Amino acid sequence: MQSIIDQFTGLIRAAAADKATLRIRSGGSKDFYGNRVMGRNERVLDASAYAGIVDYEPTELVLTARAGTRLADLETELCKHGQMMAFEPPHFLPAATLGGCVATGLSGPRRAAAGAVRDFVLGVRMLDGRGDDLRFGGQVMKNVAGYDISRLMTGSMGTLGLLLEVSFKVLPLPPxxxxxxxxxxxxxxxxxxxxxxxxxxxxxxxxxxxxxxxxxxxxxxxxxxxxxxxxxxxxxxxxxxxxxxxxxxxxxxxxxxxxxxxxxxxxxxxxxxxxxxxxxxxxxxxxxxxxxxxxxxxxxxxxxxxxxxxxxxxxSHESCADVFHPLEPAMMVIHRRLKEKFDPMGIFNPGRMYPQY
Incomplete structure (x- = not known):
């Protein structure tokens, strides 16, 4: 699997050198979500090949999987052990993946009772806009000192980096x-x-x-x-x-x-x-x-x-550049600074969340 990460790293660094942009996608189940803003010299970074469960210990209620792993496969494995992804992530298509689930931050009907996606994310592995391989968080609760970057990636719509692996908490199925x-x-x-x-x-x-x-x-x-x-x-x-x-x-x-x-x-x-x-x-x-x-x-x-x-x-059936509710000026400053830190060349999904970034 390291060879796949090396390919991703090469694509990211080549895009940065060419001043091109990368549209991150995997199963394509959430392609409709977010602003439809085409980047100049856009290239697609398909993350679906980096799939599979890395570590799963049912007694610890923690699972780590690669971002290209299908949600359906994860749910099947969890069900064998009487467990579930408690936030009930929507699929929309059979090819829906864990990476898309975390990147969009969408939760299903159980969210109000169990919590949102970010409440269950414990750690992530990712590639930033320089192609650096980074890890944040871990595989246990209360394992974060300083900024909780792993949860920051939840709902970021692929604008901060490419998710490689996600560790998240699971819960028992109700009797x-x-x-x-x-x-x-x-x-x-x-x-x-x-x-x-x-x-x-x-x-x-x-x-x-x-x-x-x-x-x-x-x-x-x-x-x-x-x-x-x-x-x-x-x-x-x-x-x-x-x-x-x-x-x-x-x-x-x-x-x-x-x-x-x-x-x-x-x-x-x-x-x-x-x-x-x-x-x-x-x-x-x-x-x-x-x-x-x-x-x-x-x-x-x-x-x-x-x-x-x-x-x-x-x-929406029409192209739109203001899908998300506008941020207050102070929040937009924070958003811009985070984008600059993680993606200094602005190559990841530009405009997907806000037209400026």
Missing amino acids: MEITLRMAMTEAEAIDRMNRWAGKPLPVSATCFYDGELAVRLSGAEPAVRAAHAKLGGDEIVDGAAFWESIREQSHSFFQSGKSFWRLSIKSTAPPLPLPGKQLMEWGGALRWWAGESGFDGVVVRKIAKAAGGHATLFR
Whole structure:
């Protein structure tokens, strides 16, 4: 595998010498995400060949794998030992890889209960813009002194460097899971989800759409049964398929052909004044909106900011250079300085997050 890393290093240094840019990709499952800004003299750095599990100790709840490893393969191996990637990363395509999962920082329905991708990343190995082979973090919790670079790489969209390996924490699969469905208004759903969040209930996922609230309960059977009796609702026969449709965006809401906005806001925010359909996850903290034609994105971001958060144009059929919510000036300075330190020649995925960098 060292020969593959040497090839990557050669590509990076050649691009820097030629003042070319590199578009990092592997499975291509997240190609749609981020700004579509073509770099001058762009070249593709395909990381899919660097794949495989490096180290996995089920009793320690830690797995280290190469960035090109398919998520499906990781989940199959974990399932053999009764374990899981607790943040439920979306795949979107069968070829989805660990590197793309960490680089985009996307989490699935269990995120509000278990944590986000960066909460589980313990360490990374990466190549920076000089082609230097760097390691940060480790394979145990509380192993970081100074800046936590391994988690900084999470959600960086490949703009800081090429991920080679990732060590992350895994968790046991819950002994039992059921999904309940309840009819109610959006305002009622927001109120109930936030009240439940303050109680010792085994709620692992929530989703509200079109007058129905779906609630997943996970844990020991007595706890799940007791929570069902307390919350009420009808059990969905194939709850696993329902949550997969939300995670992979195969649910009917995501099949309208419209652009989709992802609003991350305060969970207690009241229903948002946006026209058309919305779908709500994470106890009200994540709102998906099927964008209406001609609706000003600036207005969407103002609404998100007023609700205590930000808005991302997650999927769009048009080329756009402002997918992500603009950073405040002080944060943009930090972003620029980090980019300059890790990628001084600006060769990695330029403009993928913000047009300037």
